[in-house]
Amino acid sequence: MRTQSLDNFCAWIEQTPLSQTIQVTAWSVPAVQTIHILAISAIMASVLMLNLRLLGVIGVDRSIAEVSARIRPVIWWTLPILLVSGVLLIVGEPVRSLENPIFQLKMLMLISVIVLTLAYQAPLNKNSKFWDGGGRRSITIKLISIVSLALWIAIVCAGRWIAYV
Amino acid sequence: MGLDGVFQWLYATTAGAVIRENESLFPWLESFHVLAITVVVGSIAIVDLRLLGIASLDRAVTRLTRDVLPCTWIAFAVAAVTGSLMFISNAVNYAHNFYFQLKILMLVLAGINMMFFQFFVSRDIENWGISASTTPLRARFAGGASLILWVFVVAFGRWIGFTLQPHLIGG
Numbered sequence: 385m386r387t388q389s390l391d392n393f394c395a396w397i398e399q400t401p402l403s404q405t406i407q408v409t410a411w412s413v414p415a416v417q418t419i420h421i422l423a424i425s426a427i428m429a430s431v432l433m434l435n436l437r438l439l440g441v442i443g444v445d446r447s448i449a450e451v452s453a454r455i456r457p458v459i460w461w462t463l464p465i466l467l468v469s470g471v472l473l474i475v476g477e478p479v480r481s482l483e484n485p486i487f488q489l490k491m492l493m494l495i496s497v498i499v500l501t502l503a504y505q506a507p508l509n510k511n512s513k514f515w516d517g518g519g520r521r522s523i524t525i526k527l528i529s530i531v532s533l534a535l536w537i538a539i540v541c542a543g544r545w546i547a548y549v
Numbered sequence: 550m551g552l553d554g555v556f557q558w559l560y561a562t563t564a565g566a567v568i569r570e571n572e573s574l575f576p577w578l579e580s581f582h583v584l585a586i587t588v589v590v591g592s593i594a595i596v597d598l599r600l601l602g603i604a605s606l607d608r609a610v611t612r613l614t615r616d617v618l619p620c621t622w623i624a625f626a627v628a629a630v631t632g633s634l635m636f637i638s639n640a641v642n643y644a645h646n647f648y649f650q651l652k653i654l655m656l657v658l659a660g661i662n663m664m665f666f667q668f669f670v671s672r673d674i675e676n677w678g679i680s681a682s683t684t685p686l687r688a689r690f691a692g693g694a695s696l697i698l699w700v701f702v703v704a705f706g707r708w709i710g711f712t713l714q715p716h717l718i719g720g
């Protein structure tokens with residue numbers, strides 16, 4: 385997606401003092417990228433542990449609600465760090481990101497995985513054992529976890545591919 | 550043949566040439582390298598924070614590592630393979646890059662720290678129990694050192710992308 389108004393928006397960002405500073409400070413981009421990757425590390429490890437539990441591979445001595453509850457704060461505290469570092473990277477090079485189809489795909493996948501996470505966590509507030517036990521629900525939660533893991537993997541790959549498209 | 554001879558030979562291998570000349574192979578290798586590193590760093594951080602007495606305090610260290618470390622090792626293998634393949638595509642330049650050298654140094658130090666933990670720090674791990682105060686000082690030190698070293702592995706890795714000549718890889 386590339387429109388005249390997006391072009392104008394990028395041009396406006398590029399001449400802001402913050403963008404100018406990032407553009408002339410050579411170390412700023414790798415430094416912010418490092419923080420971005422470290423935040424992704426916290427999310428990826430948490431998401432992996434959570435999804436392996438949903439799949440019944442590890443930590444089965446704890447309920448899904450318990451594992452979700454301990455991992456949820458990591459995800460919600462790390463997302464703002466990702467957001468701020470990501471926005472700084474966009475401000476430094478708006479055309480490279482905002483007008484990049486891979487970046488747009490990455491944002492779409494990010495929104496999808498957040499919606500999916502909120503959707504499966506919602507029933508746990510009313511009934512903490514909602515996803516525990518067998519039957520159709522156990523298949524549903526396994527499918528959700530596979531889709532969620534695939535989305536997170538694709539999000540990280542897309543992040544690196546932004547540099548090449 | 551000196552070390553540079555080895556790097557030149559690696560550069561000239563078929564695998565090196567294929568990765569160098571194929572447009573999408575390098576970005577895919579880099580994608581999975583980053584993905585694997587996020588899992589390595591994130592999962593090691595879970596263990597480090599437990600050793601430091603900051604998180605997962607309701608689980609014994611042995612119980613936690615049984616769940617976490619298999620993921621760490623699988624991801625580390627993926628990172629090592631993808632990293633080696635990227636290396637051979639431009640071996641001489643990587644080997645001479647200051648940040649690449651620093652990154653390898655950090656990895657070696659992290660490895661030494663881990664062996665130190667395995668053979669010295671964790672000798673009475675079964676007695677540590679599950680409360681924060683029971684992790685001995687030497688275990689906290691190992692956890693803190695590991696956390697710092699892995700942060701630098703990520704940082705130096707990113708700096709390679711901005712300093713490598715010729716500029717074959719994306720920023």
